Amino acid sequence: MSLLALSDVTIRYGRLTAVRNVALTLAEGEVLFITGPNGAGKSSLLRAIAGVTPPAGGRIDFADHDITGRAPEDIARLGLSMVPEGRDVFASLTIEENLMVGAGMHVKESNWRARVTNALEEVYETFPILRDRRHAQAGLLSGGQQQMLVIGRALMTNPRLVAIDEPSLGLAPNITDQVYERLIALQGQRKLTLLIVEQSSTRAMMVGGRMILMRGGEVLIDGDARAMGQSEAMQAAYFGYGEH
Amino acid sequence: MAKRTSIAGRTIATPLILSALLLAFALLAVMVGSKPFNQTIIDIFLRVILVVGLYVFVGNSGVISFGHIGFTCLGAYAAAWLTMPPMMKQTLLPGLPDWLIALQLPYWAGAILAALWAALWAGIFGKVLMRLSGIAASIATFAMLAMINTIYSNWEDVTGATSSVVGIPILRSIWPFLIAAILAVFIAWGHAISRTGLALRAARDEPTAASASGIDLPRERLIAFIVSGAIMGMGGALFAHSIGVVTPDTFYLGLTFITLSMLVVGGMGSLSGAVLGVLILSSLIQALRWLEAGVSIGTSTFAIPNGVQEIALGIVMVAILAFRSAGIMGNRELGWPKARPVAPATTGQQQPELNKGVSK
Numbered sequence: 247m248s249l250l251a252l253s254d255v256t257i258r259y260g261r262l263t264a265v266r267n268v269a270l271t272l273a274e275g276e277v278l279f280i281t282g283p284n285g286a287g288k289s290s291l292l293r294a295i296a297g298v299t300p301p302a303g304g305r306i307d308f309a310d311h312d313i314t315g316r317a318p319e320d321i322a323r324l325g326l327s328m329v330p331e332g333r334d335v336f337a338s339l340t341i342e343e344n345l346m347v348g349a350g351m352h353v354k355e356s357n358w359r360a361r362v363t364n365a366l367e368e369v370y371e372t373f374p375i376l377r378d379r380r381h382a383q384a385g386l387l388s389g390g391q392q393q394m395l396v397i398g399r400a401l402m403t404n405p406r407l408v409a410i411d412e413p414s415l416g417l418a419p420n421i422t423d424q425v426y427e428r429l430i431a432l433q434g435q436r437k438l439t440l441l442i443v444e445q446s447s448t449r450a451m452m453v454g455g456r457m458i459l460m461r462g463g464e465v466l467i468d469g470d471a472r473a474m475g476q477s478e479a480m481q482a483a484y485f486g487y488g489e490h
Numbered sequence: 491m492a493k494r495t496s497i498a499g500r501t502i503a504t505p506l507i508l509s510a511l512l513l514a515f516a517l518l519a520v521m522v523g524s525k526p527f528n529q530t531i532i533d534i535f536l537r538v539i540l541v542v543g544l545y546v547f548v549g550n551s552g553v554i555s556f557g558h559i560g561f562t563c564l565g566a567y568a569a570a571w572l573t574m575p576p577m578m579k580q581t582l583l584p585g586l587p588d589w590l591i592a593l594q595l596p597y598w599a600g601a602i603l604a605a606l607w608a609a610l611w612a613g614i615f616g617k618v619l620m621r622l623s624g625i626a627a628s629i630a631t632f633a634m635l636a637m638i639n640t641i642y643s644n645w646e647d648v649t650g651a652t653s654s655v656v657g658i659p660i661l662r663s664i665w666p667f668l669i670a671a672i673l674a675v676f677i678a679w680g681h682a683i684s685r686t687g688l689a690l691r692a693a694r695d696e697p698t699a700a701s702a703s704g705i706d707l708p709r710e711r712l713i714a715f716i717v718s719g720a721i722m723g724m725g726g727a728l729f730a731h732s733i734g735v736v737t738p739d740t741f742y743l744g745l746t747f748i749t750l751s752m753l754v755v756g757g758m759g760s761l762s763g764a765v766l767g768v769l770i771l772s773s774l775i776q777a778l779r780w781l782e783a784g785v786s787i788g789t790s791t792f793a794i795p796n797g798v799q800e801i802a803l804g805i806v807m808v809a810i811l812a813f814r815s816a817g818i819m820g821n822r823e824l825g826w827p828k829a830r831p832v833a834p835a836t837t838g839q840q841q842p843e844l845n846k847g848v849s850k
Contacts, residue, residue, distance in 0.1 A: 318701075319701070322702065328702065330698070330699070335696070335699075336699070338694075338759055343497070344692075346688060347700070347703050347705070348703055351689045351706075352706070353704070355685060358685070383821070399699075
């Protein structure tokens, strides 16, 4: 039984087609990397799944619900948490306040407090640095810490699937390693399903899991990241088929 | 552990320190014991109430409001209606309903009702305005101020139009003003650390991420607008009792800009900034006024030329903003020196902590 299923999904911005007839399924507990060069449609696909930009055609199912065109907060309520590109922390709030907001402000105050108490400990265990600096202003954190904070914030709703857009963007490689180490540990511990967009497929090959490679709005390759290695098809996808 | 997570326990230092500061100003007035100085301190407390009221909305939402002095106007006239002797109301404001003409409440009851009256109108205006953002919202709040001013300047039977409404009981004691200012500080603090305050501050920082967390921005803004409207209304009522006279133009552009500049100079996103902005700029204005009036040194009198006060104030404000564009306090709040682990406690450990946090 798949947790997430896309069939025939097409995304357009005006006359530009960003994603063309993509079909994809993701099982519970799976790690899927969506890789590909600039403009491949990776982020568009992620945003459509999270409900930020509704698709022009096709259907998206999550946890046995048709979520095509549903509002992001509805989709989030079903257990799909999105971490957008760019580490948008609430800069003047403390780490802890950021996480409290992440627990969801639409729920009743009593439920929210209960959720904060439970989830906060769990996030702090995953990212101990956040506990150590819990009362520091989020805007003053380093890039890596901010990335951990936005992931931590997405975990506060106790989601089944976390979709992350380019977690390595602008981070030093060793910091990226640390972020991934935590993510994979989390996936192992609580059967969390991960959907990660990365431009570089190297990261996917290092971390392992399943990987799809997109180019020009289509899925070119779908398979085990490590097995794919530096195959011919990969290189072709990145550098083109010689038509330029 | 649960105790440590409570935001209230961790931030209570801010309103306590600010209250102590205000108390110090009050004690200074008592010690000096001169009538004009007493009045100066009362004016400072009034501005503290107004600027703190402004902070509740502007500071937490990030939307500049040019309209809040309108609520002060509503509060001041409400206090006049509720506390003037019936005889005077009969002559000056014959258009008031009979029950209101007959009513004469003590000042504190009048101030509470004035706050609720202003809050009611903040709710009505806010319901419409809070869907707007940025400059559109600011201009709309300005339109609201202009509307209130125009109505109060023309509704002769009820507001006395542009002529002064006199006969409002005058309060000479400094304590009611001190208590109201401290009350305003605690209300503002309570709002900022509440769930709705948290949501509003989050949305100010990152609107998109905030809506993804399920924050209903118009609703949270409306709550802040109503709370700040109530504080402005209370400030207006006490303003009326401090001078005993109200006119619509007392509560118009002049007061709007002086309160906004105090907030900006102090630091828009900070309650401490709101209070310090008032205390610092007011002290400066007062010092310059004394210099303008002339200071006797020995047998000669030293005085700066008239008008230097405004110029110097302008220069100081420009200088503060040039060096600290986020205001004196920025986004920070005053706290106990020990209770702030931000500075020395963690910076030393920061490196090892980073490694401990992520390398294992």
